[in-house]
Amino acid sequence: MKIPFSYSLRNLRTRRLTTVLTIAGMALVVFVFAAILMLAEGLQKTLVDTGSYDNAVIIRKAAGSEVQSGVERPQASIIETQPEVAIGADGKRLLAKELVVLIVLPKRGSDKPANVVIRGISGSSMLLRPQVRLVEGRMPKPGSSEIIAGQSVAKRFKGGGIGETLRFGMRDWSVVGIFDAGNTGYASEIWGDVDQLMQAFRRPVYSSILFRLRDSSEFEKFKARIESDPRLTLEALRETRYYEKQSEMMAKFLRILGITLTLIFSLGAIIGAMITMYAAVANRTDEIGTMRALGFQRRSILVTFVMESLLLGCIGGFIGLFFASFLQLFTISTMNFQTFSELAFSFSLTFGIIYKAMAFALIMGFVGGVLPAVRAARMSIVESLRAS
């Protein structure tokens, strides 16, 4: 026969302080666990959204990132004439020769400097990135000292808002538009006319070439041909792969930190649950004896105590997730170690994370409760009745 569920529930209520403390411990652990998963997910999302699978990025061999790369004009022209480049609706090639440099800008409010990416764009740059939309103002006129800023730059950096001016490269640049790039890395960039920016920064070379593939499956063939061409010292990457590589170090760091912390934290919480459950068993020795005497089986007793512990884990998991879901309101901005540029990403909660966090909470509850429950189930009737 089964022991009613309400027995477990009432037990938790009787020892209120202990129950609250155990649940609080578990909730914190689940909170941290979920937070780390959400952070990793957010970073991943930002990067996946930033690149497009059908686009190819060309940078100098072994450069690793656009900032370190340099593509000379003759080399850029060779790429431009390759047959794999798609042609747009207006008959022009969907290819953008771009310049990427870093400049230091002070943040609004705190005045702290941070590295911001400035991208010199050409006509097709917008078309190649459908996730980027102009939301305010207009595009910069080619040949003028005008720039547009990503919404994240506009919000967080001095002089980044529409109508304001930024000074770099011995010129004043007026911000004529704001673009919305959603959750992507472009949100922390400033865009301007590539030829003007090359002049201002005195850089005679492009940083990268981005183009849409005519047929996505041709990429491997194209890559092999470009990389073996003796005129070119370039390397081709799919855009998605490029952005993934950009934050490998960051992602690895988050992973190491996350796994270590979660392991340590869960040990703490399991110990907390164990202490509670052992005490729950010890305090109720005579009760257990009575129930056994009434005819409840060992198995029912085991199930009851495991149930009680799972309940602790479950409530802890819910509370932890509840508070973790508020983290979605925050955006983390930090410097990417690999590119030295500002990278902003937010916590993102998915169903996968909810399942994982709840499973984690239940496992903690189970591990913490199973040993005490076994002890309770193995008590002999006579001795436990004598205990009080």
Place this chain on the structure above:
Amino acid sequence: MRILKLIFKNAFRHKLRTFLTVLGVTIAILAFGLLRTVISAWYTGVEASSASRLVTRNSVSLIFPLPVSYKEKIRQIEGVKVVSFGSWFGGIYIDEKNFFANYAVEPQTYLQLYPEFVIPEGQRAAFFRDRKSAVAGYKLAAKYGWKVGDMITLKGTIFPGDWDFVLRSIYKGRDETVDETAFFFHWEYLNETLKQKAPGRADQVGFYMIGVTDPNLAADVAAEIDKTFKNSIAETLTETEKSFQLGFISMTEAIVIAVQLVSFVIIIIIMAVVANTMAMTARERIGEYAVFKTLGFGSFYISALIFGESMFVTMIGAAAGIILTFPAAEIFSNQLSTYFPVFNVATETVYIDILASFLVAAAAAIFPAWRAVNIRVADGLRRIG
């Protein structure tokens, strides 16, 4: 004296529970100690910087170079003792995973500015003599098994091509805060090669390191340098080495704050665990406390019993945690040398550990003690389990 004996006996009445609590505290203090060490490792660059060194770089951002001709102009400025310069090389050793800092520098003045890099006299001369030679930190050399005289090839990311170096010297740090994972070589080697391969990029440096005669003059000298190059093609930004390093850290501030927050969360979690143990202990013994009261012991005595037990259990755990922090940091230091060149447990960390465990012990005992003190004798005696 009797109270100590009682506390001791009480603490071991539930051996399993005490063991689990001590284990919990040990893990928490260990984790807390390691996280504090991560934070201090983040700031080692700042710790190791000297007040008499200035860094001059292009005011636009670090990726823009400065002409090498600025060297003589900077040297003319009053208060400047030594001028050295260099470039961040960003080379890769075999694979991108093997990251370490590598620079091209002007060797003689650079070593003059960094007396904390200790190099054996014979090796120093050998390094100066050979233009293709390089110097590596002791930890770095140990990691890849390099010996003096070995040939090392780096793949350039900023400066394309494969670059061969001969390791002429291995430096050690003068003290613990010095980064022993750096790699540097002759700027001339870089420049001469660039003159042939990419003449447009030759005769440029990434940064100037400047030693001033008197640290008090640093601010004036910095302002003077920037004034000299105002309105030129490459305007400069000069700061002390410390603020240069701090600038880097402030860009990764979010991570530092997150680690800091997490370290406090650990303490709160362990507070919940210890408080739980104490709450249970006190509840079980409420009858005994009532007996104590009946016998005439005051509330001070009863709370001392509870606080004492909480302290005792927490301190055992904390001591074990602190002792374990050192070997654990050693393992971490080997695993994470790519991220943290210097990973030492600071004395300060140990103090914070002790303070945190005191707080945990005290906070855990407050509520049970308050309950035990306030319960009426008759209620206490009547209550069961």
